[in-house]
Every structure is written in C-alpha cells, then in structure tokens.
Amino acid sequence: MGSHYDVVVVGAGFAGLYAVHKMRDELGLDVQAFEAAGGVGGTWWWNRYPGARCDFESIHYSYSFSEEIQREWEWSERFAGQPEILAYLEWVADKLDVRRAFRFNTRVTSTTWDDKAARWIICTDDGATCTARFVVSCVGGLSVAKEPEFPGSETFRGELYRTSSWPHEPVDLTGKRVAVIGTGSTGIQVIQEIANEAAELTVFQRTPNFAAPLGNEPVDLAQRRWNAEHHAELRAGSRQHMIGVPYDPPSGPALAATPDERRRIFDKYWDRGGFRLLVSTFSDVIFNQQANETIAEYIRERIRERVKDPATAALLCPTDHPYASKRPPFETGYYEAYNLPHVHLVDVRSAPIEAITPTGVRTSSKSYEFDVIILATGFDVFTRPLLNLGLRGRDGLKLEDRWANGPTSYLGVQIAGFPNLFVINGPKSAVALYNVPLATEDNVNFVAAALARAIADKTATFEATYEAEEAWGRLCEGILNLTVIPHSKGSWYMGENIPGKARAAYFFSGGAPLYRAICAEIAHVGYGGFALDRVSAPIPPMVRLDPAAALLLGSMLARGMKPLDELNLDEVRAVAESLRELQLPGPAMRVETVEAPRARIYIPDRAGPLPVIVFYHGGGWISGSLDLADAPCRRLADENGAMVVSAHYRLAPEHSFPAATDDTFAALSWVWKHVSAYGGDPGRIVVMGESAGANLAAVAAIRARDAGIPLAGQVLIYPPIDPEASTASRTEFADGPFFTRAIGEKMWGAYLGGAELTELAAPSRASSLAGLAPALVLTLELDMSRDEAEDYAGALASAGVPVRLHRFDGLFHGVFNMSAFIPRVREMYASIGEFVATCKEQITEAA
Ligand code: FAD
Numbered sequence: 001m002g003s004h005y006d007v008v009v010v011g012a013g014f015a016g017l018y019a020v021h022k023m024r025d026e027l028g029l030d031v032q033a034f035e036a037a038g039g040v041g042g043t044w045w046w047n048r049y050p051g052a053r054c055d056f057e058s059i060h061y062s063y064s065f066s067e068e069i070q071r072e073w074e075w076s077e078r079f080a081g082q083p084e085i086l087a088y089l090e091w092v093a094d095k096l097d098v099r100r101a102f103r104f105n106t107r108v109t110s111t112t113w114d115d116k117a118a119r120w121i122i123c124t125d126d127g128a129t130c131t132a133r134f135v136v137s138c139v140g141g142l143s144v145a146k147e148p149e150f151p152g153s154e155t156f157r158g159e160l161y162r163t164s165s166w167p168h169e170p171v172d173l174t175g176k177r178v179a180v181i182g183t184g185s186t187g188i189q190v191i192q193e194i195a196n197e198a199a200e201l202t203v204f205q206r207t208p209n210f211a212a213p214l215g216n217e218p219v220d221l222a223q224r225r226w227n228a229e230h231h232a233e234l235r236a237g238s239r240q241h242m243i244g245v246p247y248d249p250p251s252g253p254a255l256a257a258t259p260d261e262r263r264r265i266f267d268k269y270w271d272r273g274g275f276r277l278l279v280s281t282f283s284d285v286i287f288n289q290q291a292n293e294t295i296a297e298y299i300r301e302r303i304r305e306r307v308k309d310p311a312t313a314a315l316l317c318p319t320d321h322p323y324a325s326k327r328p329p330f331e332t333g334y335y336e337a338y339n340l341p342h343v344h345l346v347d348v349r350s351a352p353i354e355a356i357t358p359t360g361v362r363t364s365s366k367s368y369e370f371d372v373i374i375l376a377t378g379f380d381v382f383t384r385p386l387l388n389l390g391l392r393g394r395d396g397l398k399l400e401d402r403w404a405n406g407p408t409s410y411l412g413v414q415i416a417g418f419p420n421l422f423v424i425n426g427p428k429s430a431v432a433l434y435n436v437p438l439a440t441e442d443n444v445n446f447v448a449a450a451l452a453r454a455i456a457d458k459t460a461t462f463e464a465t466y467e468a469e470e471a472w473g474r475l476c477e478g479i480l481n482l483t484v485i486p487h488s489k490g491s492w493y494m495g496e497n498i499p500g501k502a503r504a505a506y507f508f509s510g511g512a513p514l515y516r517a518i519c520a521e522i523a524h525v526g527y528g529g530f531a532l533d534r535v536s537a538p539i540p541p542m543v544r545l546d547p548a549a550a551l552l553l554g555s556m557l558a559r560g561m562k563p564l565d566e567l568n569l570d571e572v573r574a575v576a577e578s579l580r581e582l583q584l585p586g587p588a589m590r591v592e593t594v595e596a597p598r599a600r601i602y603i604p605d606r607a608g609p610l611p612v613i614v615f616y617h618g619g620g621w622i623s624g625s626l627d628l629a630d631a632p633c634r635r636l637a638d639e640n641g642a643m644v645v646s647a648h649y650r651l652a653p654e655h656s657f658p659a660a661t662d663d664t665f666a667a668l669s670w671v672w673k674h675v676s677a678y679g680g681d682p683g684r685i686v687v688m689g690e691s692a693g694a695n696l697a698a699v700a701a702i703r704a705r706d707a708g709i710p711l712a713g714q715v716l717i718y719p720p721i722d723p724e725a726s727t728a729s730r731t732e733f734a735d736g737p738f739f740t741r742a743i744g745e746k747m748w749g750a751y752l753g754g755a756e757l758t759e760l761a762a763p764s765r766a767s768s769l770a771g772l773a774p775a776l777v778l779t780l781e782l783d784m785s786r787d788e789a790e791d792y793a794g795a796l797a798s799a800g801v802p803v804r805l806h807r808f809d810g811l812f813h814g815v816f817n818m819s820a821f822i823p824r825v826r827e828m829y830a831s832i833g834e835f836v837a838t839c840k841e842q843i844t845e846a847a
C-alpha cells in the first residue's frame with residue numbers, strides 16, 4: 001500500500017483546482033490529486049474543437065472566491081473561447097500553486113472503502129495505490145463521451161475526431177469533405193465555425209435544437225480593465241438568482257401577456273445571450289407547456305426568417321420537445337451556414353445512421369463519403385464519470401448496483417453507502433442549471449466545512465443516510481415534474497441520451513437560491529440527513545418540503561425575500577398583502593358590504609337559505625385584510641354553496657388584545673342575528689379562520705357557546721393556540737420554512753400588548769371545552785404551530801367535541817394563501833368541503 005493522505009481529489013477542472021486549494025491551503029490538509037488529462041482545465045483541456053466557448057458571460061463563468069483573481073484576470077471576449085478559458089484555469093492553477101498537488105496523466109481506476117480502517121483505497125492506471133481518509137470527486141458531469149449507437153468508427157479510413165478529445169495540434173479541414181454528427185451545443189459550435197473552411201460539410205441531424213444568438217463580441221482593452229475592477233458590482237446578486245447570474249427577472253407569465261407584449265419581450269432578449277431568453281422573458285415558460293409554446297414558436301419563426309430554403313428551415317425547427325426541456329444551445333451564424341451551397345443537412349430521424357463505413361457514413365437510406373467525420377454525439381452525463389472510479393462502498397457495495405434504477409445522492413454531494421466520499425457537482429446537485437463556477441464553489445465550501453467539522457470532532461465516518469437520499473430524490477423528482485423538462489425526448493437532463501440508462505431526475509432544478517438555502521440549513525442544524533460515526537441527524541424541514549412549496553420558496557428567495565422576523569410592521573403588512581398575488585382568483589359572485597360591523601358577504605347564486613361561513617383572515621393579528629381574504633372567501637362560497645361573511649377586525653399593535661377577539665365575536669353575533677336578511681341560515685353557521693384568524697375563530701366558538709349562539713362547526717386552519725406552548729414543532733420549525741418562531745413571538749407580543757393570557761387569547765386555557773361546535777383542525781407538517789394545534793384538537797376530542805384532524809405533509813405556515821402556486825392547497829379546500837357538508841347534514845338531521 002502506498003502513501004496515506006487526508007484527502008484524495010480526482011479531477012483538475014474548475015472543481016478540482018478549487019477543491020485542492022480549499023482543502024490544502026485553507027484547511028491545512030495533506031492532499032493528493034489525480035487527473036487523467038495531461039494538464040489542468042478539465043472540460044476546457046479536453047474540448048478543443050473549433051468554436052468551443054462558454055455561453056455564460058466570462059465575467060460570470062469564472063471563480064468568485066478570490067478578489068485578486070477577479071481583479072487581475074481580464075477577459076478579451078464577452079463569451080470567451082476554449083483557449084482563453086484554458087489559459088485562465090492554467091493561470092489560476094499557477095497562482096494558487098495547485099499543480100504540484102496533482103499527478104497528471106493518471107486515471108483513478110478503483111476506489112474501495114476499507115471499513116475497518118475507515119479509509120479509502122485508491123488505485124490508479126499506473127499500478128500505484130494509496131489510501132485516504134476522504135475522497136473528493138471532482139470528475140465533472142460532462143467528462144465521459146457517449147459511445148455512439150452505430151458501429152464502425154474504427155473502420156473509417158479517413159480522419160475521425162471526437163469533439164471531447166480533440167487533438168492538440170491544429171486540424172486542417174480545407175478542401176475536405178467533412179461530416180458532423182450531432183446538433184447539440186457542441187455540434188452547433190463546430191458547424192458554424194467550420195462551415196466556411198470545409199469544401200463540403202454534411203450535418204447529420206437527428207433532433208433539431210432551439211438555438212438562440214449568443215451575442216458574443218470582443219471586449220476592448222479599456223472595458224476589460226473596467227470589468228475586472230468592477231467585478232464585485234457586475235456579479236452582485238449572482239447567487240440570489242435562479243441560475244447564478246444576475247440577469248433581469250422575468251416579466252410575469254407569458255400567458256398573461258398579449259401577443260404584442262410577448263413579441264416585444266422576446267425581441268428584447270432574443271440576441272442578448274447567456275440564457276436571458278429563458279430566464280428574463282416570462283416566468284411560466286419553463287413550467288407551462290402552453291406558455292412554452294409561445295417562445296418555441298417565436299424561435300421557430302426566427303429560424304424560418306434566417307434559413308432561405310423552406311424545406312431546410314422546416315427540418316431545423318424543433319417540434320418534438322418544449323424549449324429548454326433540453327439544455328438550450330447558443331449560436332453565431334449557425335442558421336446562415338445552411339444557406340451556403342456546400343453545407344447539407346441530412347435528417348437521420350427518418351433514416352437513422354446504421355454504421356460508419358471505411359469510406360463514410362451509411363444511413364438506412366443512403367451511403368455518404370467523407371474525408372473527415374466529427375462526432376459531436378454528447379456525453380454519458382453525471383453518472384459515468386463516477387462509475388468509472390470503480391467505487392465499492394460499505395460491505396463491498398458497488399455503485400453500479402446502488403444506481404441500477406438511476407442515480408441517488410443527497411444534495412449531489414454524498415451517496416448513501418459510500419462514507420467519506422464527497423462529490424462536487426454530482427448527480428442531483430444544482431449544477432445543471434446553476435452557473436458552474438459558483439455552483440462548484442458552493443459545493444466545495446459545503447464539503448470543506450463538513451470535513452473541518454469531521455476533523456475537529458474526530459469523526460471517523462461522515463455519510464448521507466438512505467432516508468435523506470430518498471427524501472432528496474423525491475424533492476428533485478417532484479420539482480422536475482413541475483417543469484416542462486420531463487416532456488423532452490432523448491435529453492441528457494433525464495439520462496435519455498444513452499440507450500438503456502435509467503430515466504430519472506439527474507439534477508436539482510429548484511434553482512440556486514433554494515439549493516443554497518437548503519445546504520445552509522443542513523449545515524446549520526448539524527448536518528441533518530447525514531450520519532456522523534453512524535449517528536444520524538434528522539432530515540431538515542426544507543428537504544421534506546412539498547415540491548411546489550419548495551419552488552415557491554425558492555422564487556421568494558430569488559426575489560430577495562428577507563426573513564419575516566427582520567421586517568418592520570409596514571413590511572410585514574406589505575408581505576401579507578402581496579400574498580394575494582399567490583392566490584388563485586376567486587369566482588365572480590354577488591358581494592355585499594356591511595359597515596358595522598365591517599364585513600363582506602359573498603353570496604353564491606344558489607337557492608337559499610344558505611349555510612353560512614364566518615371567515616377571519618390570517619396575518620398574525622398585525623396584518624392581513626378583507627382584500628387578502630377575498631379570493632379564498634369567493635372560493636369557499638362557491639365550492640360549499642355557502643354564504644361567506646368575511647369579517648374585519650382591528651389589528652395590533654395599534655389595537656391590541658382584546659380588540660381582535662371582541663371584533664370577531666361581535667361579527668359572529670351580528671351574523672347570527674342578521675344573516676337571514678341576506679339569505680343565510682342562522683341555524684347553520686360555521687366559524688372559520690386561517691392562522692391568527694383561526695385562533696380568533698377558536699375563541700369565537702367558545703364565546704358563542706357561552707353566549708348561547710348555536711354553531712354548526714368550527715374550522716381552524718393551522719391555528720396558533722398558546723404563546724407559551726412548549727412543543728416539539730416550535731423547536732423543530734423555529735427557523736421556518738417561511739414562518740419562524742421569532743416572527744410568531746413578535747406577533748403574539750403585539751397582539752397581547754402585555755395583557756394577561758386568558759382563554760380569550762389562548763383557547764386551550766378555557767375551563768371547559770365541552771359543548772363546543774364540531775371542529776375541523778387543519779395542520780401542516782412543517783409548521784411550528786402544528787403541535788399546539790394538534791394538542792388542541794386532542795383536548796377538544798377529550799372534552800367530547802367531534803373533531804377531525806387533517807395534517808398536510810410537506811407544507812409550511814401560510815400556504816392557504818398560496819393556492820396559485822401550491823396545487824395541494826386544493827386538498828385543504830376539499831377537506832373543508834367534506835367537513836362543511838357534514839355540518840350541513842348534522843344540522844339538517846337535528847332540525
Ligand atoms: P470537468 O471540467 O469535467 O473536470 C473533470 C476532470 O476530471 C477531467 O479533466 C477528467 O479528465 C478528470 N477525471 C474524470 N475521471 C477521472 C478519473 N477516473 N481519474 C482521473 N481523472 C479523472 N458550463 C457552464 O456553466 N457554462 C458553459 O458555458 C459551459 N460550457 C461547456 C462547454 C463544453 C464544450 C462542455 C463539454 C461543457 C460546458 N459546460 C459549461 C459544463 C462544464 O463541464 C462545466 O462548466 C465545468 O467546466 C465542469 O468543471 P468540473 O471541474 O466539475 O469538471
């Protein structure tokens with residue numbers, strides 16, 4: 001056995017260079033690194049094909065961790081070409097003096113966990129072996145070329161090149177008959193670059209792509225310096241953006257815009273490059289097929305404008321997958337290349353390639369002769385580079401077996417069963433839709449902090465639990481299923497470009513801000529979902545989120561939402577009102593307003609007398625309004641065939657306790673006396689509230705019993721019950737999601753205004769709960785008031801009150817007002833509907 005190291009790093013791309021620097025220079029660890037290539041650069045060492053360049057602006061597609069590196073390096077083009085990116089990575093490697101940590105031209109071939117010694121045994125293709133406490137894989141997602149399905153490459157008598165292992169010497173294509181197979185990002189870059197050089201260029205296209213102009217241009221000397229000096233302001237906010245570049249936010253949903261408005265916005269971002277066409281145009285194009293079709297058709301129109309021959313244009317227009325369901329490519333003169341007389345497009349969807357022959361390419365309908373064939377057929381993405389490490393984990397577990405049904409991981413960073421193996425930019429990380437250098441830095445920083453913790457605590461093994469991996473897998477899958485991405489065909493996004501590869505979610509598509517927030521939470525709670533020396537910490541709330549709730553939270557973070565407890569009163573009120581934008585619109589119906597007590601009465605067009613719901617809005621007693629409750633009340637009225645009286649109450653801190661409870665009870669008393677004048681049935685009143693409004697509803701139910709007002713039911717939607725409750729959910733969800741213990745305490749404090757705590761604020765303190773109206777209590781798994789609400793339901797039941805308790809997993813406090821974005825809010829309405837229906841029956845029977 002050779003030497004022993006603290007850490008072995010594999011790979012010398014963006015990830016490996018930074019990982020070595022971080023582990024060696026910042027953590028002071030003994031690091032050995034391996035790289036199969038002859039030098040540093042990773043992707044940019046291998047992919048030297050003509051036209052290779054990045055498609056995030058270089059000022060963004062570069063490291064951010066060092067002020068000095070950012071200030072000193074100047075980019076000569078907006079989107080740098082491969083030679084310049086490679087030169088940058090070589091310069092960074094020298095600056096950080098990381099080359100000496102690497103053995104180049106050395107491939108790791110087997111990586112075996114030794115459970116007894118709690119270390120990895122690493123073998124390389126030069127026959128050497130070493131051991132390490134930790135392995136940090138930086139092998140890249142796009143570092144193993146796909147093997148083409150057709151045979152015969154080795155028989156070709158001309159020159160055959162793969163774009164991903166392009167020769168280091170110049171390749172002269174002048175005067176030659178050249179074939180390019182593949183029209184992904186790579187094929188497109190090659191084709192547009194060599195179209196003028198080859199004598200004949202034949203492009204074999206199976207699936208056309210939605211390519212948009214890159215908008216590249218040289219950067220003059222003065223601008224280069226300015227950019228380097230102003231990198232901080234140019235990059236500010238990058239990590240708060242969904243894809244890690246501070247592009248303009250979208251202009252709302254495409255489906256809400258007129259065709260002219262859509263055209264104006266698409267025109268604005270069409271040729272500005274760097275994913276702006278996707279992320280800066282409309283918010284729904286990635287989520288809604290119909291919205292997606294508006295942008296897809298726009299791009300098709302642009303293609304038809306640029307390609308002269310209508311038949312060729314038609315072949316170049318994608319029609320079988322939504323825009324961005326495959327990774328969108330960018331181009332510079334790609335479509336114009338097909339106007340050249342010596343450039344030919346061959347459709348190999350209708351006549352597939354059968355073989356490469358000694359003289360060229362044979363499809364099912366024809367044989368073609370070439371001097372040069374260029375394979376731009378893509379990569380076996382994410383999984384193959386890791387599988388090629390020959391990983392054997394605990395008890396000889398093979399990674400191949402572990403991943404037989406598709407890749408699993410926790411955050412993309414660890415794989416259960418493989419202790420002390422950390423992966424940078426692994427499957428199910430955020431990297432596919434997150435500017436890679438920043439995603440890389442985030443992953444490396446997370447791993448470095450984990451290693452530092454393990455070393456400080458003398459932890460021998462650090463590993464993801466199977467349960468955490470499953471929860472993470474569900475979240476990745478769930479979020480992906482809310483997008484149009486699963487509607488693609490043959491995309492590496494879904495593993496579908498490789499025959500036989502499992503179709504799955506290969507990456508986390510919730511965006512950078514959410515991914516970062518989840519990683520931060522996991523670290524903050526002591527590595528929740530990981531087992532340290534086999535003792536596992538619970539899976540943190542954000543990993544258990546309902547996918548739609550997670551996405552919504554992610555977009556709030558992307559819009560710069562501050563934690564609620566950091567907001568002042570006006571800001572809290574503004575946030576509460578802004579929730580109206582997250583609600584499904586309510587149906588039109590007759591609405592009466594009453595001034596004393598102030599209320600709105602929603603009257604559906606049904607034969608009366610109607611059952612009545614008295615509704616109190618949420619907002620922590622300090623915010624919220626009849627406007628906030630408008631859409632939910634319409635929906636409640638419509639779905640339940642009930643009259644809904646939405647009651648105003650005075651807000652704290654201007655009006656502290658007992659103003660709100662007095663107002664809400666006064667409204668209920670008024671309804672009982674006067675609702676028949678509006679067509680309501682005073683014998684069938686259900687009192688209902690959301691959040692603080694549910695607390696007021698519970699108290700109103702007690703006051704109604706004591707005042708002899710008969711109620712048919714009470715519906716308490718995640719009610720806070722007692723400010724002094726000491727429950728597990730208060731601790732577990734103290735930091736959210738969304739609603740925190742600190743804001744809850746502020747709200748209670750403002751409401752009570754120093755008053756003594758009685759049953760009029762904390763209904764569980766009532767001397768008796770017997771004789772109260774039947775109750776429906778809705779609670780949410782990830783809500784700090786969950787347990788007190790469930791305890792209250794238990795107390796009601798013990799007092800003989802008929803109670804239904806319905807807990808919704810994956811949801812957080814406040815979701816009732818987010819119905820447009822969280823489809824499962826429908827289930828809350830359905831539960832209310834069933835309950836209200838039984839209340840009607842009960843009363844009818846009693847009558
Ligand atoms: P890589 O750069 O892939 O480095 C991994 C290294 O690990 C490789 O050098 C490989 O040789 C080595 N390795 C793998 N297995 C072993 C082993 N068993 N033993 C030893 N060494 C091993 N992303 C963007 O965000 N924007 C872009 O514009 C962009 N353009 C791209 C253009 C091309 C042509 C390609 C192919 C990818 C592009 N990407 C882009 C994605 C790109 O892969 C990442 O941005 C980034 O370069 C990945 O860095 P990495 O360090 O994670 O992996």
Ligand code: NAP
Pocket residue numbers: 053054055056142148149150181182183184185186187189204205206207327329330348353376377378379490492497
């Ligand atoms: P790709 O997107 O997977 O494209 C591969 C192409 O080869 C597709 O057109 C595919 O057609 C075709 N192909 C594969 N097998 C074929 C077969 N048997 N017959 C005919 N055609 C076949 O791969 P890529 O272009 O190398 O890009 C991979 C990723 O690298 C990109 O998505 C991007 O993330 C990154 N990249 C980025 C840039 C950039 O601009 N910055 C440049 C290059 C690469 P089907 O679609 O029909 O399968």
